[in-house]
Amino acid sequence: GIQVEQSPPDLILQEGANSTLRCNFSDSVNNLQWFHQNPWGQLINLFYIPSGTKQNGRLSATTVATERYSLLYISSSQTTDSGVYFCAVGPGNQFYFGTGTSLTVIP
């Protein structure tokens, strides 16, 4: 299957700071999603972004499919942003998940 690497594995931010999370993948994909797993374990869909750039409020994402990476930007972080961020990719409907970036935002 496709290898998915996320970096950094852990991140601690002061509230209000910005951050960039990275997802590298080993093969061509047609599907890519970013998820936030909150402290209650729910997987929240952030972006469906197999290519290009999208923005939603303080979050934005960019995928450069030809170079096999995606970036998730979090600006003006808030404590509610804490949790684990997963990148999931797939050539088709089968998703391969990265190991996630664990984000802690401290007040």
Next chain:
Amino acid sequence: DAGVIQSPRHEVTEMGQEVTLRCKPISGHNSLFWYRQTMMRGLELLIYFNNNVPIDDSGMPEDRFSAKMPNASFSTLKIQPSEPRDSAVYFCASSLGQGNRNQPQHFGDGTRLSIL
């Protein structure tokens, strides 16, 4: 709109018992996925269905696991007999798509399974 609905939310049972997890996908979605999340292995796809037909079950760990989708609005994942190493959070997800068509997956809240 109702999202993906999973039941039960939590299940605690003894080793050797049969466990059945249930999932109702989003209405109109034609693809359904079962995932398992553990600390050791992270999130891994177990099986997925398209139009109620199992397409890929290569992620099912062993014969003790089985999944069915008798109709477009219901799927089950069954473990018989259960073992302590099956303890995990099991997620169901659905999407509208076919083949490689690009469609996002929507996840349920998961079932936290503990086998004693």
